[in-house]
Amino acid sequence: MGYDITKNYIQHGNARSGQKMVGPLFITAHDTGNPGSTAHGNRNYFNSQQPSASAHTFIDDKYILEIIPLDEKAWHVQREKPKDNQMYGDDANDAAIGVELCYGGSIDFDQAYSRYVWYFAYLCDKYGLDPGEKITGHFILDPARKTDPENALNQNGVSFNQFINDVKRELKGKGIASSTDDGLLEKGDKGDKVKQLQEDLMEAGEKLPRYESDGDFGKETEDGLKAFQSRHDLTVDGIAGPNTLEKLKEVIKDMAQQQPNESHKEAWEWAQEKGLLNGKDPRKPITREQMSTVMKRLYDELKK
């Protein structure tokens, strides 16, 4: 089965620079080292305290909570440590997603662990990473100072190797295919929902000339989406959330009904009244020769 991913990003500051990440080339597994602290509790802490440390995602027995966008850097492994560069050719802070397991206290370990395993499998699927090679632990990168997530796993009878094997099994199984999210579509997403979005954007008149509806949310889709959002007075963030998807449906429906957009309705009716346009195809572009005819009609009208 799949789990919901909740995206609730912290504000910019020491914990979230907004700098873009390379890759991701690998994933670093952590635990919070703070038994009983929940995903939302951690989010609140990083959002308000803005320490010079952070991770992308916190997972407890109820939530998979992304607090930093996955294409931005988080600060989850000390930069001086050489191991990440040796193993992956890049610093974890520049090229790895950091995922924290919340444990202890009243957190149900089995529930949290299932989500943790599923989320690593989801990330490996999303970014084409081999779990056996591209998942590491904080304790591996910084053995002198860190024991996570091995410590939290061991406390509950799970070895790090077993964790990796569980991710592999999850990735092979059907879990990923039924993965769900919070309904936000954004750059980096892939699949049928993205394809549908691209088709809808084109139907609504936006141009995706190079990739069309390839099911891969890249820069062209983002630009098309931003153009749509700007044209329809939505927040221009290049992320398709409920408001944007709702507006898309509305615009497509309007077009299907051959109705002019609300903001052009008055002028459209005036043009019919004056006999400048024939009243057909309000959303279709006009050619230069048609434009000449319209101008001549207007000129003749003014001459009267």
Ligand SMILES: [Zn+2]
């Ligand atoms: Zn850690």
